[in-house]
Amino acid sequence: MALEWRVAAVPLTVLLQHRLPRMTDPAEAALAAAGFEVHLSSDGVEGLSRLIMLRPDVIITGISMPQLDGFGFIEAVRRLDYLRAVPILVMSASKSGELKTRARNIGASGWLPYPIDSQQLIETVMTVAVR
Template sequence: MTLTVLAVDDSRTIRDMLRLALTEVGIEVHLAEDGVDGLERLAELEPDAIISDINMPRLDGFGFIEAVRLQDRHRATPILVLTTESAPELKARARAAGATGWIVKPFDPPKLVQALRMVTG
């Protein structure tokens, strides 16, 4: 079974790195550049998991995660936060918003793939 992932990050470099790391192990990747773009793309997708940055223009990761969780069809979709932030209060806020897990940038591709397989497993 092919995993489908929506990755939301305002950094083109990170989006490119995610696409490369995930497509080379057979994961289908859809990219969005901020929370607003992510919600628009989510309307057309049924991803197995979502990866989201926190610090983004227009709609940050917390707002994006909360908006995703308000949608019945995505209430249980795993969401991994991928960010440079590591403060415990931000992790707690992300969990409260509905995040499933937290990965700090720069990410290790095999560990990211392993985390995705764990949460979608």
Template sequence: MTLEILAVDDSRTMREMIKLALLPAGFRVHTADDGLHGIEVLDGIAPDAIITDINMPRMDGFDFIDAVRKQENYRVTPILVLTTEAAPELKARARAAGATGWIVKPFDPVKLIKALQMVAG
């Protein structure tokens, strides 16, 4: 079974690193460069899970999670936050918005794959 993932991050390097980690493991990866672009990309796909950064231009990760959760089709889609932030209040805010999990950058590709398989598999 191929899991489809949407990765939303304003860093091209980070989007490439996510792809490099997930493609060999059999994932299909769609990318977006900020929350607004993520909402646009989401319109044409049905991801099994979403990965999002928090600090992005135009629409940050919190607003992106809110926007995703407001859409009927994505109310239960797992959302993992992948960010350099580690503050407990930010984690709590992400959970309140509807995030499923939190991974701090730099990430371990094996742990990311396991986390995605756990929440989406």
């Protein structure tokens, strides 16, 4: 099914991070095709440093990353006043209810199962971005 979403004149900005390009490539392609401005990071430490200059509308993060994992990244972002309200989605192949609960408890806004369904990805990002 072709994507029917197209972001308004001013594109929403998304920080997309995961240690494996094979996890981010499909999501990046879908988001870019829908008109989002996508910035990539492969690690939580790198992602935090990018947030100094980038004020994304939505953050999508993996869990397993070197240096700073997704949980540590979420906790760090939630401690920053200017980013506290930015929605954070966790992208993972894990079906663990425990991991989902942990992510929610520390401030994640939602969970994106992998492999990525492009339509679901765009709908979820648009939904959390307008809250």
